[in-house]
Amino acid sequence: MTGAGILLMALVTGAATWALRALPTLMARSEPRPGSVLARFLAATGPAAIATLFMASVAPQLFPVPRDLLPLAAGIIATVAAFLPRRSVILATLAGAAAYGVVFALVA
Amino acid sequence: MTPNPGFRAGALAAVPIMLGYFPMAVVFGVEASRVGLSTLQAGMLSVIMFAGAAQFLALALIASGAAPLVAAGTLIAINLRHILYGPALMKAAGQPKRRWAALWSWCLTDEVFAQALATFRTGQRFSEGWITGLGLCAYAAWVGGSVVGAWAGEELLTAWPALEAGLGFIVPALFLALLMSVASRESLPAVAVALVATVLGALVFDATGAILSGMIAGALAGVLIR
Numbered sequence: 001m002t003g004a005g006i007l008l009m010a011l012v013t014g015a016a017t018w019a020l021r022a023l024p025t026l027m028a029r030s031e032p033r034p035g036s037v038l039a040r041f042l043a044a045t046g047p048a049a050i051a052t053l054f055m056a057s058v059a060p061q062l063f064p065v066p067r068d069l070l071p072l073a074a075g076i077i078a079t080v081a082a083f084l085p086r087r088s089v090i091l092a093t094l095a096g097a098a099a100y101g102v103v104f105a106l107v108a
Numbered sequence: 109m110t111p112n113p114g115f116r117a118g119a120l121a122a123v124p125i126m127l128g129y130f131p132m133a134v135v136f137g138v139e140a141s142r143v144g145l146s147t148l149q150a151g152m153l154s155v156i157m158f159a160g161a162a163q164f165l166a167l168a169l170i171a172s173g174a175a176p177l178v179a180a181g182t183l184i185a186i187n188l189r190h191i192l193y194g195p196a197l198m199k200a201a202g203q204p205k206r207r208w209a210a211l212w213s214w215c216l217t218d219e220v221f222a223q224a225l226a227t228f229r230t231g232q233r234f235s236e237g238w239i240t241g242l243g244l245c246a247y248a249a250w251v252g253g254s255v256v257g258a259w260a261g262e263e264l265l266t267a268w269p270a271l272e273a274g275l276g277f278i279v280p281a282l283f284l285a286l287l288m289s290v291a292s293r294e295s296l297p298a299v300a301v302a303l304v305a306t307v308l309g310a311l312v313f314d315a316t317g318a319i320l321s322g323m324i325a326g327a328l329a330g331v332l333i334r
Binding site: 001003005006007008009010011012013014016017018020021022024025026028037039040041042043044045046047048049050051052053054055056057058059060063068071072075076079080083087089090092093094095096097098100101102104105108 | 123124127128145149152153156157158159162166169170173174175176177179180183184187188189190191192193194195196197198199200206209210213214216218221222223225226229269270271273274275276277278279280281282283284285286287288289290291292295298299301302303305306307310311315318319322323325326327328329330331
Protein backbone atom coordinates (compact mmCIF):
# COMPACT_ATOMS: atom_id res chain seq x y z
CA MET A 1 0.00 0.00 0.00
CA THR A 2 1.36 3.40 -0.93
CA GLY A 3 1.66 6.34 1.46
CA ALA A 4 -1.40 7.96 -0.14
CA GLY A 5 -3.32 4.67 0.20
CA ILE A 6 -2.44 4.43 3.90
CA LEU A 7 -3.64 8.00 4.41
CA LEU A 8 -6.90 7.30 2.52
CA MET A 9 -7.52 4.14 4.59
CA ALA A 10 -6.88 6.02 7.82
CA LEU A 11 -9.11 8.97 6.89
CA VAL A 12 -12.07 6.80 5.83
CA THR A 13 -11.73 4.58 8.91
CA GLY A 14 -11.28 7.56 11.22
CA ALA A 15 -14.34 9.37 9.86
CA ALA A 16 -16.51 6.24 10.16
CA THR A 17 -15.20 5.53 13.66
CA TRP A 18 -16.08 9.07 14.74
CA ALA A 19 -19.58 8.61 13.28
CA LEU A 20 -20.04 5.30 15.14
CA ARG A 21 -18.97 6.89 18.43
CA ALA A 22 -20.63 10.29 18.14
CA LEU A 23 -23.83 10.05 16.10
CA PRO A 24 -25.76 7.69 18.43
CA THR A 25 -24.89 10.02 21.34
CA LEU A 26 -25.94 13.11 19.42
CA MET A 27 -29.15 11.57 18.12
CA ALA A 28 -30.38 9.82 21.30
CA ARG A 29 -31.93 12.91 22.88
CA SER A 30 -34.68 11.47 25.05
CA GLU A 31 -34.63 9.10 28.01
CA PRO A 32 -36.06 5.67 27.08
CA ARG A 33 -39.25 4.88 29.02
CA PRO A 34 -38.24 3.13 32.31
CA GLY A 35 -38.78 -0.61 32.02
CA SER A 36 -39.03 -0.48 28.22
CA VAL A 37 -37.13 -2.95 26.07
CA LEU A 38 -34.72 -0.20 24.94
CA ALA A 39 -34.07 0.93 28.53
CA ARG A 40 -33.34 -2.63 29.66
CA PHE A 41 -31.16 -3.25 26.59
CA LEU A 42 -29.07 -0.14 27.23
CA ALA A 43 -28.79 -0.89 30.97
CA ALA A 44 -27.52 -4.39 30.20
CA THR A 45 -25.18 -3.24 27.41
CA GLY A 46 -22.58 -1.74 29.77
CA PRO A 47 -21.86 -4.75 32.00
CA ALA A 48 -22.20 -7.10 29.00
CA ALA A 49 -19.73 -5.01 26.98
CA ILE A 50 -17.15 -4.85 29.77
CA ALA A 51 -17.47 -8.60 30.44
CA THR A 52 -17.04 -9.23 26.72
CA LEU A 53 -13.98 -6.99 26.48
CA PHE A 54 -12.36 -8.72 29.48
CA MET A 55 -12.97 -12.18 28.02
CA ALA A 56 -11.83 -11.08 24.55
CA SER A 57 -8.63 -9.65 26.05
CA VAL A 58 -7.66 -12.93 27.74
CA ALA A 59 -9.08 -15.31 25.09
CA PRO A 60 -5.89 -15.32 22.95
CA GLN A 61 -4.11 -16.89 25.97
CA LEU A 62 -6.76 -19.59 26.30
CA PHE A 63 -7.59 -20.53 22.69
CA PRO A 64 -6.63 -22.37 20.57
CA VAL A 65 -3.44 -23.23 22.49
CA PRO A 66 -3.32 -22.25 26.18
CA ARG A 67 -0.19 -20.31 27.16
CA ASP A 68 1.12 -18.47 30.22
CA LEU A 69 -1.75 -19.78 32.35
CA LEU A 70 0.07 -19.36 35.68
CA PRO A 71 0.79 -15.65 35.15
CA LEU A 72 -2.79 -15.23 33.91
CA ALA A 73 -4.23 -16.90 37.01
CA ALA A 74 -1.94 -14.87 39.28
CA GLY A 75 -2.94 -11.66 37.51
CA ILE A 76 -6.66 -12.38 37.83
CA ILE A 77 -6.43 -13.42 41.49
CA ALA A 78 -4.33 -10.36 42.38
CA THR A 79 -6.74 -8.03 40.55
CA VAL A 80 -9.76 -9.44 42.41
CA ALA A 81 -7.95 -9.53 45.77
CA ALA A 82 -6.74 -5.94 45.42
CA PHE A 83 -10.14 -4.67 44.30
CA LEU A 84 -12.28 -6.12 47.08
CA PRO A 85 -11.02 -4.21 50.16
CA ARG A 86 -11.26 -0.64 48.76
CA ARG A 87 -12.96 -1.10 45.37
CA SER A 88 -10.10 0.83 43.77
CA VAL A 89 -9.83 0.26 40.01
CA ILE A 90 -6.34 1.79 39.83
CA LEU A 91 -4.95 -0.32 42.68
CA ALA A 92 -6.51 -3.50 41.31
CA THR A 93 -5.18 -2.86 37.80
CA LEU A 94 -1.64 -2.22 38.98
CA ALA A 95 -1.67 -5.19 41.38
CA GLY A 96 -2.89 -7.50 38.61
CA ALA A 97 -0.23 -6.32 36.17
CA ALA A 98 2.52 -6.58 38.80
CA ALA A 99 1.48 -10.12 39.79
CA TYR A 100 1.34 -11.17 36.14
CA GLY A 101 4.83 -9.79 35.46
CA VAL A 102 6.38 -11.31 38.60
CA VAL A 103 4.94 -14.79 38.01
CA PHE A 104 5.89 -14.56 34.32
CA ALA A 105 9.50 -13.86 35.36
CA LEU A 106 9.49 -16.68 37.95
CA VAL A 107 8.07 -19.24 35.52
CA ALA A 108 10.42 -18.17 32.73
CA MET B 109 -24.11 21.01 46.46
CA THR B 110 -20.80 19.49 45.27
CA PRO B 111 -19.59 20.90 41.96
CA ASN B 112 -19.52 18.71 38.89
CA PRO B 113 -16.16 16.95 38.46
CA GLY B 114 -14.14 18.77 35.82
CA PHE B 115 -11.32 18.19 33.36
CA ARG B 116 -8.68 17.56 36.06
CA ALA B 117 -10.78 14.88 37.74
CA GLY B 118 -11.29 13.24 34.35
CA ALA B 119 -7.55 13.33 33.72
CA LEU B 120 -6.94 11.63 37.09
CA ALA B 121 -9.51 8.97 36.27
CA ALA B 122 -7.61 8.34 33.02
CA VAL B 123 -4.43 7.24 34.84
CA PRO B 124 -5.11 3.47 34.69
CA ILE B 125 -6.10 3.77 31.03
CA MET B 126 -2.92 5.71 30.26
CA LEU B 127 -0.85 3.07 32.07
CA GLY B 128 -2.41 0.47 29.79
CA TYR B 129 -2.46 2.51 26.60
CA PHE B 130 1.10 3.78 26.58
CA PRO B 131 2.84 0.38 26.50
CA MET B 132 0.22 -1.03 24.11
CA ALA B 133 0.78 1.91 21.81
CA VAL B 134 4.54 1.43 22.05
CA VAL B 135 4.01 -2.14 20.83
CA PHE B 136 1.86 -0.75 18.00
CA GLY B 137 4.62 1.70 17.06
CA VAL B 138 7.23 -1.06 17.07
CA GLU B 139 5.01 -3.22 14.82
CA ALA B 140 4.37 -0.26 12.53
CA SER B 141 8.10 0.26 12.08
CA ARG B 142 8.46 -3.46 11.34
CA VAL B 143 6.02 -3.22 8.41
CA GLY B 144 7.90 -0.24 7.04
CA LEU B 145 5.93 2.74 8.34
CA SER B 146 7.81 5.87 9.35
CA THR B 147 7.43 7.42 12.80
CA LEU B 148 5.26 10.12 11.22
CA GLN B 149 2.98 7.54 9.55
CA ALA B 150 2.62 5.49 12.75
CA GLY B 151 1.74 8.62 14.71
CA MET B 152 -0.67 9.72 11.97
CA LEU B 153 -2.54 6.38 12.13
CA SER B 154 -3.03 6.83 15.89
CA VAL B 155 -4.07 10.49 15.55
CA ILE B 156 -6.61 9.77 12.79
CA MET B 157 -7.95 6.36 13.88
CA PHE B 158 -7.49 6.09 17.70
CA ALA B 159 -8.71 2.49 17.73
CA GLY B 160 -6.25 -0.08 19.08
CA ALA B 161 -7.51 -3.36 17.67
CA ALA B 162 -8.33 -1.78 14.31
CA GLN B 163 -4.87 -0.22 14.11
CA PHE B 164 -3.11 -3.54 14.71
CA LEU B 165 -5.26 -5.09 11.98
CA ALA B 166 -4.48 -2.10 9.74
CA LEU B 167 -0.79 -3.01 9.95
CA ALA B 168 -1.57 -6.55 8.78
CA LEU B 169 -3.68 -5.18 5.92
CA ILE B 170 -0.96 -2.72 4.91
CA ALA B 171 1.62 -5.53 4.94
CA SER B 172 -0.66 -7.76 2.83
CA GLY B 173 -1.10 -5.04 0.21
CA ALA B 174 -4.88 -4.78 0.59
CA ALA B 175 -6.69 -2.04 -1.36
CA PRO B 176 -7.17 1.05 0.86
CA LEU B 177 -10.98 1.12 0.69
CA VAL B 178 -11.29 -2.65 1.22
CA ALA B 179 -9.00 -2.30 4.24
CA ALA B 180 -11.09 0.62 5.52
CA GLY B 181 -14.29 -1.45 5.23
CA THR B 182 -12.73 -4.24 7.28
CA LEU B 183 -11.54 -1.82 9.94
CA ILE B 184 -14.93 -0.10 10.18
CA ALA B 185 -16.57 -3.50 10.75
CA ILE B 186 -14.27 -4.05 13.73
CA ASN B 187 -15.36 -0.73 15.24
CA LEU B 188 -19.10 -1.37 14.83
CA ARG B 189 -19.41 -2.23 18.53
CA HIS B 190 -18.78 1.43 19.39
CA ILE B 191 -22.28 2.28 18.18
CA LEU B 192 -23.70 1.02 21.50
CA TYR B 193 -21.38 2.97 23.80
CA GLY B 194 -22.78 6.50 23.61
CA PRO B 195 -26.44 5.64 24.30
CA ALA B 196 -25.47 3.24 27.14
CA LEU B 197 -23.31 5.95 28.74
CA MET B 198 -26.00 8.61 28.39
CA LYS B 199 -28.52 6.28 30.03
CA ALA B 200 -26.16 5.61 32.95
CA ALA B 201 -25.53 9.37 33.30
CA GLY B 202 -29.24 10.22 33.26
CA GLN B 203 -29.43 11.72 29.74
CA PRO B 204 -27.41 14.89 30.50
CA LYS B 205 -26.88 17.86 28.18
CA ARG B 206 -24.21 17.16 25.60
CA ARG B 207 -23.25 20.28 23.72
CA TRP B 208 -19.74 19.07 22.97
CA ALA B 209 -20.52 15.40 22.32
CA ALA B 210 -19.28 15.68 18.75
CA LEU B 211 -15.82 16.37 20.21
CA TRP B 212 -15.52 14.13 23.27
CA SER B 213 -17.26 11.17 21.59
CA TRP B 214 -14.16 10.85 19.42
CA CYS B 215 -12.36 9.46 22.47
CA LEU B 216 -15.03 6.87 23.31
CA THR B 217 -12.84 3.80 23.03
CA ASP B 218 -13.51 0.49 24.83
CA GLU B 219 -11.47 1.52 27.86
CA VAL B 220 -12.77 5.10 28.07
CA PHE B 221 -16.34 3.83 27.79
CA ALA B 222 -15.79 1.21 30.50
CA GLN B 223 -14.10 3.68 32.87
CA ALA B 224 -16.82 6.31 32.35
CA LEU B 225 -19.62 3.81 32.82
CA ALA B 226 -18.09 2.45 36.04
CA THR B 227 -17.72 6.01 37.34
CA PHE B 228 -21.31 7.00 36.59
CA ARG B 229 -22.55 3.79 38.21
CA THR B 230 -20.94 4.94 41.48
CA GLY B 231 -23.19 8.00 41.40
CA GLN B 232 -20.75 10.57 40.06
CA ARG B 233 -22.46 13.25 37.99
CA PHE B 234 -21.70 13.66 34.29
CA SER B 235 -19.81 16.67 33.03
CA GLU B 236 -18.41 17.27 29.59
CA GLY B 237 -15.21 18.61 31.18
CA TRP B 238 -14.71 15.35 33.07
CA ILE B 239 -15.25 13.07 30.08
CA THR B 240 -13.08 15.33 27.90
CA GLY B 241 -10.25 15.06 30.45
CA LEU B 242 -10.67 11.29 30.56
CA GLY B 243 -10.74 10.90 26.79
CA LEU B 244 -8.04 13.39 25.86
CA CYS B 245 -5.50 11.98 28.33
CA ALA B 246 -6.16 8.47 27.01
CA TYR B 247 -5.77 9.82 23.45
CA ALA B 248 -2.50 11.57 24.34
CA ALA B 249 -1.08 8.38 25.90
CA TRP B 250 -2.04 6.38 22.81
CA VAL B 251 -0.57 8.81 20.30
CA GLY B 252 2.54 9.40 22.43
CA GLY B 253 3.19 5.68 22.87
CA SER B 254 2.77 5.06 19.14
CA VAL B 255 5.37 7.68 18.27
CA VAL B 256 7.81 6.46 20.94
CA GLY B 257 7.43 2.84 19.78
CA ALA B 258 7.93 3.66 16.10
CA TRP B 259 10.90 5.91 16.93
CA ALA B 260 12.63 3.51 19.33
CA GLY B 261 12.11 0.28 17.40
CA GLU B 262 11.88 -3.26 18.70
CA GLU B 263 14.93 -3.16 21.02
CA LEU B 264 12.80 -1.21 23.47
CA LEU B 265 10.69 -4.22 24.48
CA THR B 266 12.83 -7.27 23.82
CA ALA B 267 15.28 -6.37 26.63
CA TRP B 268 12.59 -6.59 29.37
CA PRO B 269 10.26 -9.57 28.66
CA ALA B 270 8.72 -9.72 32.19
CA LEU B 271 8.00 -6.00 32.15
CA GLU B 272 6.49 -6.34 28.69
CA ALA B 273 4.33 -9.26 29.90
CA GLY B 274 3.15 -7.36 32.98
CA LEU B 275 2.34 -4.25 30.96
CA GLY B 276 0.46 -6.44 28.50
CA PHE B 277 -1.86 -7.56 31.32
CA ILE B 278 -2.81 -4.02 32.33
CA VAL B 279 -5.74 -3.84 29.91
CA PRO B 280 -7.31 -7.21 30.92
CA ALA B 281 -6.80 -6.25 34.59
CA LEU B 282 -8.45 -2.89 33.96
CA PHE B 283 -11.46 -4.54 32.31
CA LEU B 284 -11.75 -7.05 35.18
CA ALA B 285 -11.60 -4.30 37.82
CA LEU B 286 -14.16 -2.23 35.91
CA LEU B 287 -16.41 -5.27 35.56
CA MET B 288 -16.35 -5.81 39.32
CA SER B 289 -17.20 -2.16 39.88
CA VAL B 290 -20.26 -2.17 37.56
CA ALA B 291 -21.59 -5.69 38.13
CA SER B 292 -24.71 -6.05 40.25
CA ARG B 293 -27.16 -8.83 41.04
CA GLU B 294 -29.43 -7.57 38.24
CA SER B 295 -26.62 -7.57 35.67
CA LEU B 296 -25.35 -11.09 36.44
CA PRO B 297 -27.37 -12.81 33.64
CA ALA B 298 -26.08 -10.29 31.09
CA VAL B 299 -22.49 -10.73 32.32
CA ALA B 300 -22.66 -14.54 32.39
CA VAL B 301 -24.21 -14.78 28.92
CA ALA B 302 -21.71 -12.25 27.53
CA LEU B 303 -18.76 -14.27 28.88
CA VAL B 304 -20.05 -17.55 27.42
CA ALA B 305 -21.03 -15.98 24.09
CA THR B 306 -17.59 -14.38 23.77
CA VAL B 307 -15.89 -17.75 24.25
CA LEU B 308 -18.23 -19.41 21.73
CA GLY B 309 -17.75 -16.50 19.32
CA ALA B 310 -13.97 -16.86 19.61
CA LEU B 311 -14.21 -20.57 18.83
CA VAL B 312 -16.62 -20.19 15.89
CA PHE B 313 -15.71 -16.79 14.41
CA ASP B 314 -12.74 -14.45 14.88
CA ALA B 315 -11.93 -11.84 17.54
CA THR B 316 -14.38 -9.32 16.10
CA GLY B 317 -17.14 -11.92 15.88
CA ALA B 318 -16.44 -12.89 19.48
CA ILE B 319 -16.80 -9.30 20.69
CA LEU B 320 -20.01 -8.65 18.76
CA SER B 321 -21.46 -12.01 19.89
CA GLY B 322 -20.68 -11.32 23.53
CA MET B 323 -22.03 -7.78 23.60
CA ILE B 324 -25.24 -8.46 21.71
CA ALA B 325 -26.03 -11.77 23.44
CA GLY B 326 -25.29 -10.26 26.86
CA ALA B 327 -27.45 -7.20 26.24
CA LEU B 328 -30.30 -9.36 24.92
CA ALA B 329 -30.01 -11.58 28.00
CA GLY B 330 -30.42 -8.44 30.11
CA VAL B 331 -33.68 -7.77 28.29
CA LEU B 332 -35.05 -11.31 28.33
CA ILE B 333 -33.93 -12.61 31.76
CA ARG B 334 -35.57 -10.61 34.55
